[in-house]
Amino acid sequence: MNRDELLKSLSSLDFMAVDLGLYLNTHPDDCEAVDEYNCIIKAADKVRMKYEEEYGPLCSFRSYARDGWSWIDNPWPWNACFNVNIEKGAC
């Protein structure tokens, strides 16, 4: 996967984790949902590690500093050019 594909994949997996977390707040005993949540967290971690290995840290305090302190290198995650567009009509 290239940078944009990794970022898209990570964004969507992180979103799934957030949304499944919301479901679990009201259904804490739903084992199937817990399994799905853990599965998504694992997949997101894998993509995050892969992204950061190749393209640098995504977070200033949770990411490994693999290549010196590259957090201060542009672009930063909140810069428009850092991000990818989600296709309209994908829903």
Added chain:
Amino acid sequence: MEMLLNNLSAADCCSGKSEPEKKSRCRKGNLAQAYVPMQMWTEPMEAMTSLACGTVFGELVMPYVKGSSLERNKREVCNHES
């Protein structure tokens, strides 16, 4: 939640307010009561679709369409699918 609702009862809401204010802003009873059925687990949609739809659950995809209603949207989607 029940305690919170009790705390918002008309009596509490009106205490310490002037008569006109009580008449205009405080009502006895509730304007409406909402009931939301408990969601049941359904298999999540694919990750990119979930992100684009704003939910992982297909049954919660309810885009707001100006001038339309949820029931009409559902009917249209169902008619389109069948």
